[in-house]
Amino acid sequence: MSYFKQEIIKITLPTPFAVGDVHAYLLVGDTLTLVDCGTKTEESRNALEAGLQAEGYSLSDIEQLLITHHHPDHAGGSSFLREEIPYIGHPGNQRWLALEEAFQQEHDEFFLSLSKTLGVPREYEGFIKYLRSSLRYSGNRTLTSFLNNGDEVPGHPGWKVIETLGHAQSHISLYRELDGSMVGGDHLLDRISPNPLIEPPVKPGEERPKSLLQYNASIKELYQMPISIVYPGHGGNIEDVQGIITRNLDRQHERAMNVKAMLEGKPMSAFEVCIQLFPKVFRKEPGLTLSETVGQLDYLLDLEAIQPEETKSGMVYSI
Numbered sequence: 001m002s003y004f005k006q007e008i009i010k011i012t013l014p015t016p017f018a019v020g021d022v023h024a025y026l027l028v029g030d031t032l033t034l035v036d037c038g039t040k041t042e043e044s045r046n047a048l049e050a051g052l053q054a055e056g057y058s059l060s061d062i063e064q065l066l067i068t069h070h071h072p073d074h075a076g077g078s079s080f081l082r083e084e085i086p087y088i089g090h091p092g093n094q095r096w097l098a099l100e101e102a103f104q105q106e107h108d109e110f111f112l113s114l115s116k117t118l119g120v121p122r123e124y125e126g127f128i129k130y131l132r133s134s135l136r137y138s139g140n141r142t143l144t145s146f147l148n149n150g151d152e153v154p155g156h157p158g159w160k161v162i163e164t165l166g167h168a169q170s171h172i173s174l175y176r177e178l179d180g181s182m183v184g185g186d187h188l189l190d191r192i193s194p195n196p197l198i199e200p201p202v203k204p205g206e207e208r209p210k211s212l213l214q215y216n217a218s219i220k221e222l223y224q225m226p227i228s229i230v231y232p233g234h235g236g237n238i239e240d241v242q243g244i245i246t247r248n249l250d251r252q253h254e255r256a257m258n259v260k261a262m263l264e265g266k267p268m269s270a271f272e273v274c275i276q277l278f279p280k281v282f283r284k285e286p287g288l289t290l291s292e293t294v295g296q297l298d299y300l301l302d303l304e305a306i307q308p309e310e311t312k313s314g315m316v317y318s319i
């Protein structure tokens with residue numbers, strides 16, 4: 001049984017981002033697989049080399065790279081590894097990694113049109129360029145093959161892929177039924193809920209994915225599974241999985257009710273709600289704060305707790 005020679009080794013890497021350190025995991029099975037690879041910085045590369053060395057490995061020993069999602073703290077270090085090894089993940093990663101001209105244009109058009117819907121004033125539209133400038137940190141390699149929901153992880157019998165969308169439209173987790181272990185990327189974190197980031201629809205012109213609703217549906221499904229431990233992308237391991245899921249759902253509901261209360265007697269656009277929720281952080285992190293706000297509004301709309309109304313200056317929400 002190759003199950004028993006499977007090992008999970010955590011390697012913690014520094015990032016230049018507010019989130020702090022990120023964890024990569026070495027899966028030792030029939031193949032030596034690195035799950036996530038940190039940012040593309042010298043500090044991260046050194047930490048990765050040191051972490052591997054402590055376990056008796058070097059960068060050139062890695063036989064396969066797998067990413068939980070395309071964000072720069074998880075995929076940025078892909079160029080540290082041998083170019084000929086398989087690089088695998090959800091098909092949703094590819095557009096962010098390849099960054100073809102057509103996608104960049106699609107990205108900007110989507111956010112420009114969304115800004116109008118959200119009531120973002122012209123003077124703030126520059127945030128779209130800012131969003132785009134961060135894309136190039138996800139590394140310059142593209143996936144060589146894809147993993148979809150239910151697939152077995154190549155070289156690791158017993159490990160299955162679970163599509164866990166919400167934080168990213170490319171997000172997967174790895175689950176081993178034998179002992180309930182899960183390598184969870186940013187899906188479940190011990191201290192925070194991941195940001196339900198807005199992304200352009202996979203097919204241009206389609207409706208945008210409702211990231212927060214996807215996220216909630218996904219963690220409700222995980223609640224039903226016998227997961228014994230989650231090895232996350234940030235922070236400590238999670239053993240009380242149901243507790244964390246309940247906390248995330250409860251907090252989410254509270255935040256949405258807070259937004260609903262703000263709209264009482266005062267209809268507002270998404271932008272106005274965002275400024276009220278994040279008066280200081282908005283300017284620094286427009287993408288994150290708008291995603292969070294849109295998530296709350298999607299949640300309230302889904303509950304039919306608020307009413308949308310189309311106006312000349314975008315969508316306005318009232319109770």
Ligand SMILES: [Zn+2]
Binds near residue numbers: 069167168
């Ligand atoms: Zn992420």
